Amino acid sequence: MEGSIFKSQFKYYRNKANEPNENELKTCLTPRLTCGALNDISKQSLVDLGLTDPTTWEVFEHNQHPGLLVVKNVFSNDGQYYWIHRCVVDYPAPPNRNNLSPVGLLSNDENWYNSCLNDSARKLAIFRKLRWVTLGYHHNWDTKVYSDDRRSPFPKDLTLLCDIVANVVMGCQFSAEAAIVNYYYHSSTISGHTDHSEPNVDAPLLSFSFGDSAIFLIGGASHDDPASPILIKSGDVVIMSGPSRLSVHGVPKILPATEHPWKKSNNNVKAGPDHDLVDEFISQARVNVNVRQVLFPGDKTLNGP
Numbered sequence: 566m567e568g569s570i571f572k573s574q575f576k577y578y579r580n581k582a583n584e585p586n587e588n589e590l591k592t593c594l595t596p597r598l599t600c601g602a603l604n605d606i607s608k609q610s611l612v613d614l615g616l617t618d619p620t621t622w623e624v625f626e627h628n629q630h631p632g633l634l635v636v637k638n639v640f641s642n643d644g645q646y647y648w649i650h651r652c653v654v655d656y657p658a659p660p661n662r663n664n665l666s667p668v669g670l671l672s673n674d675e676n677w678y679n680s681c682l683n684d685s686a687r688k689l690a691i692f693r694k695l696r697w698v699t700l701g702y703h704h705n706w707d708t709k710v711y712s713d714d715r716r717s718p719f720p721k722d723l724t725l726l727c728d729i730v731a732n733v734v735m736g737c738q739f740s741a742e743a744a745i746v747n748y749y750y751h752s753s754t755i756s757g758h759t760d761h762s763e764p765n766v767d768a769p770l771l772s773f774s775f776g777d778s779a780i781f782l783i784g785g786a787s788h789d790d791p792a793s794p795i796l797i798k799s800g801d802v803v804i805m806s807g808p809s810r811l812s813v814h815g816v817p818k819i820l821p822a823t824e825h826p827w828k829k830s831n832n833n834v835k836a837g838p839d840h841d842l843v844d845e846f847i848s849q850a851r852v853n854v855n856v857r858q859v860l861f862p863g864d865k866t867l868n869g870p
């Protein structure tokens with residue numbers, strides 16, 4: 566990996582002087598027909614989950630990286646605000662896990678958001694230190710192995726969102742069982758890696774991004790395969806499926822958002838300290854919800870049905 570092709574491309578895009586322009590980043594994405602088959606999903610679910618009419622979703626596939634899909638126009642403005650609110654206010658709280666508790670910056674039962682809202686000294690110490698939250702089967706950062714002992718309930722709204730996206734875009738069933746919510750600030754990066762902890766790697770990986778933009782670098786099976794940069798904006802959905810499911814990828818660069826759809830949300834007019842803090846957080850951050858199916862269809866635990 567040291568001195569790999571992926572690493573040198575990563576360094577190239579991390580360097581501010583090498584920001585590619587938007588058109589350069591779009592040219593490799595080829596429009597793909599959506600399947601659009603929505604069986605028993607009600608109009609109300611679409612509204613509740615902040616989704617636009619799936620017949621208007623725009624699906625692209627990367628022409629150098631088959632199976633790497635980018636879906637645009639999935640969320641309404643209200644929907645973008647809804648998911649940002651969930652990621653900032655709700656998901657960091659127990660029983661979900663976060664990066665701050667293991668290093669003693671947050672006590673085990675402390676609610677990160679409430680502490681930031683109610684205590685300015687605590688806010689100064691921890692507001693911009695939240696880096697990740699895990700949901701469902703908690704990712705083990707050391708062993709990279711899931712365990713039935715490290716599992717908490719998966720949020721129902723996120724389960725349903727993933728069901729709908731997998732069904733509409735890929736015509737497949739998907740069971741959301743683990744997620745990493747990544748929080749990025751302007752200098753944050755995530756280096757080249759593969760996501761291979763899940764026993765079921767036939768299931769796609771679904772990734773939802775909000776707030777600031779990012780350069781997402783997608784490579785191949787090896788760190789020495791050439792990688793391609795993609796500009797990911799707020800509301801974009803990235804799907805790593807088929808030959809791209811186990812590809813090396815990373816985020817070398819966060820870019821300030823040029824559009825702020827979540828600010829146009831009707832929910833956002835509920836002014837007050839709660840709303841202000843969500844807005845303050847996302848004005849200089851990117852949130853990425855990275856969802857995986859862990860188990861094989863029909864299984865209830867890592868040991869089977």
Ligand SMILES: O=C(O)CCC(=O)C(=O)O
Nearest residue numbers: 745747760781816853855
């Ligand atoms: O932030 C992203 O777009 C990607 C995050 C990622 O690769 C991961 O959580 O495994």
Ligand SMILES: [Fe+2]
Nearest residue numbers: 758759760814
């Ligand atoms: Fe990843």
